[in-house]
Amino acid sequence: MAKWIFIIDVEKCEDCNNCFLACKDEHVGNDWPKYSVAQPTHGQRWINIFSKERGQYPMVDVAYRPTPCMHCDNAPCIAAAKDNSVYKRKDGIVLIDPVKAKGRHDLVKACPYGVIWWNEEKEVAQKCSFCAHLLDNGWKTPRCVQVCPTGALEVMLCEEDKIRELIETNDLRVLHPEYDTVPRVYYKNLYRFDRCFIAGSVAVEKEGIVDCAEGATAVLYSDQAESQEITTDCFGDFKFDNLPPNSGEYKIEITYQNYSPVRTAISLKESLNLGVMTV
Numbered sequence: 001m002a003k004w005i006f007i008i009d010v011e012k013c014e015d016c017n018n019c020f021l022a023c024k025d026e027h028v029g030n031d032w033p034k035y036s037v038a039q040p041t042h043g044q045r046w047i048n049i050f051s052k053e054r055g056q057y058p059m060v061d062v063a064y065r066p067t068p069c070m071h072c073d074n075a076p077c078i079a080a081a082k083d084n085s086v087y088k089r090k091d092g093i094v095l096i097d098p099v100k101a102k103g104r105h106d107l108v109k110a111c112p113y114g115v116i117w118w119n120e121e122k123e124v125a126q127k128c129s130f131c132a133h134l135l136d137n138g139w140k141t142p143r144c145v146q147v148c149p150t151g152a153l154e155v156m157l158c159e160e161d162k163i164r165e166l167i168e169t170n171d172l173r174v175l176h177p178e179y180d181t182v183p184r185v186y187y188k189n190l191y192r193f194d195r196c197f198i199a200g201s202v203a204v205e206k207e208g209i210v211d212c213a214e215g216a217t218a219v220l221y222s223d224q225a226e227s228q229e230i231t232t233d234c235f236g237d238f239k240f241d242n243l244p245p246n247s248g249e250y251k252i253e254i255t256y257q258n259y260s261p262v263r264t265a266i267s268l269k270e271s272l273n274l275g276v277m278t279v
Contacts, residue, residue: 001090001091001159002091002157002158002159003090003091003092003157003158003159003160003163003184004071004091004092004093004130004135004155004156004157004184005092005155005156005158005163005166005184005185005186006068006071006130006153006154006155006184006185006186007153007154007155007156007166007170007172007185007186007187007188008065008066008152008153008154008185008186008187008188009151009152009153009154009187009188009189010063010064010065010152010187010188010189010190010192010193011063011152011188011189011192012150012151012152012189013049013063013064013065013066013150013152014064014149014150014152015049015051015064016149016150017049018144018147018148018149019047019049019066019143019144019145019147019148019153020045020047020048020049020144021147022143022144022146022147023039023046023047023128023143023144024039024041025143026131026134026143027039027046028040028041029041032129032133034097034098034133035095035098035129035132035133036095036096036098036126036129036133037098037119037122037124037126038122039119039126040119040120040121043117044117044119044126045117046068046069046115046117046126046127046128046129047066047067047068047128047144048066048067048068048115049064049065049066049067050064050065050067050193051063051064051065052064052065052192052193052194054192054196054197054270054271055197055199055271055272055273056271056272056273057273058273059199059200059201059237059239059273060273061192061197063192063193065187065190065193066144066152066153067113067115067175068115068128068144068185069094069111069113069115069116069127069128069129069130069185070113070115070174070175070181070183070184070185071088071092071093071094071128071130071183071184071185072094072181072182072183072184073088073092073181073182073183073184074180074181074182075088075094075181076110076111076112076179076181077094077096077107077110077111077116078094079110080106080107080110081101081104081107081110083100084097084100085097085100085101085104085107086101086107089132091157092184093129093130093132093135095129095132096116096124096125096126096127096129098122098124098126101124101125102122102123102124103123103124104124104125105118105125107125108125111127112176112179112181113175113176113179115127115128130142130155131143131144141155142155166186167186170188171188172186172187172188173186173187173190174186174187175187175190191241191242192241194245195241195242195243195244195245196241196243196244196245196247196268196270196271196272197239197240197241197242197243197271197272198220198239198240198243198250198252198266198268198271198272198274199237199238199239199240199271199272199273199274200218200237200238200252200273200274200275200276200277201232201235201236201237201238201275201276201277202216202218202232202236202237202238202254202256202262202276202277202278202279203236203276203277203278203279204216204236204256204257204259204278204279205278205279210278212232212234212235212236213232213236213256213279214232214233214234214235214236215231215232215256216231216232216236216238216254216255216256216279217229217230217231217232217254217255217256218230218231218232218238218240218252218253218254219252219253219255220240220250220251220252221250221251221252221253222247222248222249222250222251223248223249224247224248228240236276243268245268245269245270246268246269246270247268248267248268249265249266249267249268250265250266250267250268251263251264251265251266252264252266252274254277254279255279256279259279260279261279262277262278262279264277
């Protein structure tokens with residue numbers, strides 16, 4: 001049968017926190033029988049937004065990663081519960097039964113992603129419910145998706161073959177595949193958060209005047225992968241992105257018109273700005 005998946009585009013998230021606020025608006029002060037008890041006003045973030053800064057001045061970029069419950073097919077919280085106090089519905093949504101899970105503080109530590117929270121007042125573990133109470137009443141999306149202004153959040157109800165197609169065509173990835181939890185939350189452009197870039201600027205000196213070298217060719221060489229080639233923009237800037245962190249030795253060659261090539265060697269640990277390279 002068709003199941004829900006959550007697709008999050010890291011490149012589109014601007015950290016506006018509309019998703020977080022909409023979640024609060026829906027769940028703070030509101031009990032949804034069978035689905036959840038009221039979320040506390042403070043302390044819980046059912047969709048948490050993490051930030052990652054890469055590079056060095058002046059070439060720096062920041063990415064944001066919204067992180068809800070992963071609604072895993074192989075959910076550790078379900079395994080830890082043992083008594084159906086946490087369960088997966090046929091449509092793929094994982095829910096914590098607010099009655100059966102009362103007093104089960106151990107469920108918080110069962111989640112390797114850290115997305116289960118403890119409600120001290122109600123003495124129950126809580127998390128993103130995918131707004132199942134709304135979906136069951138005809139809504140097409142959870143509140144967080146409804147209010148996202150950039151389209152960074154998207155949910156779909158589809159068959160497994162369609163999901164596989166989406167994963168392949170959009171290069172979707174999951175968080176921590178090594179956990180073997182089989183999440184139903186997929187990320188697009190996750191490289192902006194967990195991979196590296198090598199960037200720099202090319203300048204040319206003509207008759208004592210230094211100017212941006214637009215249209216210069218930058219080639220990145222590595223023993224671990226095929227070479228990559230890009231052209232500098234109007235500011236003379238280039239950027240090789242989506243490189244694994246701590247991936248070892250690289251070489252860059254810069255060529256521009258009839259000037260002598262410039263070469264440099266790099267040991268890549270994290271995102272790196274090479275600064276200005278003058279031909």
